Amino acid sequence: xxxxxxxLMLTADEVVIRTMSKAAEELGLRAARATDRLxxxxxxxxxxxxxxxAIDEAAALRAKYPGAIVVGHLSAPDRDRWLAAxxxxxxxxxxxxxxxRQLLALVRGGRTGRRHFALVDTSDIAGRLGFVGTFTxxxxxxxxxxxxxxxxxxxxxxxxxxxxxxxxxxLEGQVVxxxxxxxxxxxxxxxxxxxxxxxxxxxxxxRDTSGRVELVYSAATSATSAGQ
Numbered sequence: 198x199x200x201x202x203x204x205l206m207l208t209a210d211e212v213v214i215r216t217m218s219k220a221a222e223e224l225g226l227r228a229a230r231a232t233d234r235l236x237x238x239x240x241x242x243x244x245x246x247x248x249x250x251a252i253d254e255a256a257a258l259r260a261k262y263p264g265a266i267v268v269g270h271l272s273a274p275d276r277d278r279w280l281a282a283x284x285x286x287x288x289x290x291x292x293x294x295x296x297x298r299q300l301l302a303l304v305r306g307g308r309t310g311r312r313h314f315a316l317v318d319t320s321d322i323a324g325r326l327g328f329v330g331t332f333t334x335x336x337x338x339x340x341x342x343x344x345x346x347x348x349x350x351x352x353x354x355x356x357x358x359x360x361x362x363x364x365x366x367x368l369e370g371q372v373v374x375x376x377x378x379x380x381x382x383x384x385x386x387x388x389x390x391x392x393x394x395x396x397x398x399x400x401x402x403x404r405d406t407s408g409r410v411e412l413v414y415s416a417a418t419s420a421t422s423a424g425q
Contacts, residue, residue, distance in 0.1 A: 206218075238265065350400070
């Protein structure tokens, strides 16, 4: 019989250790501490993002265990640290009393393969149409954000022909033109409209929730981008 998958706790918070140990049992995982020797990669990693160096460690954990769920916890509300932890790759960021509950909700809701990355506050782009902004450091690489009508659209900000940033190109309606060689793409679908590029660009889902615009991407896409 193979051993159960592991929930690795990189935290000294006794409340989190107790609630996460119970959550591990409910999920059929073996709860482990940082001092335990692991025979396999963990399925879940829990980290106290208030500790010095924790944000960098969260990013390192995401790169080391691309298929794992990374849970960050805090003892008090801290918007900047919360956002930094999400951008570092945490799938869940919650206060210490709610972290285990949110982990269970994520797994039971079947959303473990989808991740979110905060791009910008909704208030910062209120009323803006057309090109909204470009974001170079995301889990899927450079992304350009547009608003077409009432719809927010995100595409890869690199032309597949020669790698030029599409964010520098002219947008007419929902079609952006590469500023270097004139290839055109539909920002709502990523579809190639004309060459010299011979393929379209990646399109990503975005959602406007809780006062933030978030990029929605798959764990598999993140792992592939990290390996490139």
